[in-house]
Amino acid sequence: MTDSSPSVPDVERAVRSRYSDAARVAEARLCCPVIYDPALLAAIPENVLERDYGCGDPSRFLGPGERVLDLGSGAGKACFLASQKVGPEGHVIGIDMNDEMLAVARGAAPEVARRLGYANVSFRKGRIQDLALDLEALDSHLERCPVRSADDLSRLDGKIAELRQVRPLVADASIDVVVSSCVLNLVRPEDKERLFAEIHRVLRRGGRAVISDIVSDEDVPERLARDPDLWSGCISGAFREDHFLEAFEKAGFYGIALAERGDLPWRTVEGIEFRSVTVIAYKGKEGPCLDQKHAVIYRGPFRKVEDDDGHLLMRGARTAVCEKTFQLYSREPYREHVELVWPRVLVPLEEAPPFPCGKGGVRRDPRETKGADYFLTTDPEPGACGTDGRSGGACCS
DSSP: OOTTSOOHHHHHHHHHHHHHHHHHSOOGGGOOOOOOOHHHHTTSOHHHHTTOOOSOOGGGGOOTTOEEEEETOTTSHHHHHHHHHHOTTSEEEEEESOHHHHHHHHHHHHHHHHHHTOOOEEEEEOBTTBTTOOHHHHHHHHHHSOOOSHHHHHHHHHHHHHHHHHSOSSOTTOEEEEEEESOGGGSOGGGHHHHHHHHHHHEEEEEEEEEEEEEESSOOOHHHHTOHHHHHTTSTTOEEHHHHHHHHHHTTOEEEEEEEEOSSOSEEETTEEEEEEEEEEEOOOOSOOBOSSEEEEEOOSSSEEEOTTOOEEEBTOEEEEOHHHHHHHTSTTTGGGEEEEOOSSOOOGGGOOBOOTTSOOOBOOHHHHHOTTOOOOOOOOTTTTSOOSTTTTOSOO
């Protein structure tokens, strides 16, 4: 999408106007049908449920005690679902730029808290591509100090920089899980790279993004991209489905996977299919690559696979990896696909030499793992063949 895309004011005005109207009167055309857990819906007021404009349910992938950020929280439904999944020890923050939607969500929050017996949801005003700027703090400043001159504008720029740095709407590395449902496609093209960078910024190391959105199977032509109504309807701004996953990779995420993909398109426009997908992506592959003599064995079923850092894993082969990669493979989303091979004697991290990550698959000689001087001979180890011990520990009985 090039210079002939909708202008910046057209896109934002169309989105803001349409969702303001949808906050007052429910609009069915903005809703992509999703099946939710009825037990979780029972705690949510009807005026929130009828203003559900999502296309997926990221709450399915949340756990107790997590701190969750919902981008484009709208009337609050996804936040109230998430609040029940994370429980009283967790917390959910909803971000939206639309005052009418925020009013619906904030109005419903006390009733949801009463029904649940705890309050763990808050709503903040901001743009999802700029999670550092608190728009309510900025609105308050502008009421006190309106812009009437070029000097005022210069002072406003300084205030905005101060708000981002000193009082960020969402702090760096403060969130366990970022979720959203049918919102990223509403952001103008020139801001989408920044949007993914912001998601990455606010997540803690080891955190993840769980994003449901509408994607297209073909590029959206410019004549559709110029239509503000199609933008606000989650059509013109849709990512092509392969580009959607690539955007996470470019932002520095790893372990990126399609968790859900609609079999049937939600809408078809001029032969282009638009469907709902949910993507999970993880943060935390940054850092030095040091060799402590770790290895992994890829279980299959593919003959070989390559990860996001260029490690080539051959089925059944003992592959050398750095300490950082070994730690990544020891948890989701990799753990079920590999066997972890620990060194018999761990090289202290401060003494470990650099490891050449990204150089393909390097076989780890078993003697590197066990040590060149390892010549132990043992009797059969009870249970070593995976028996349950009921046959007296005999391996081959």
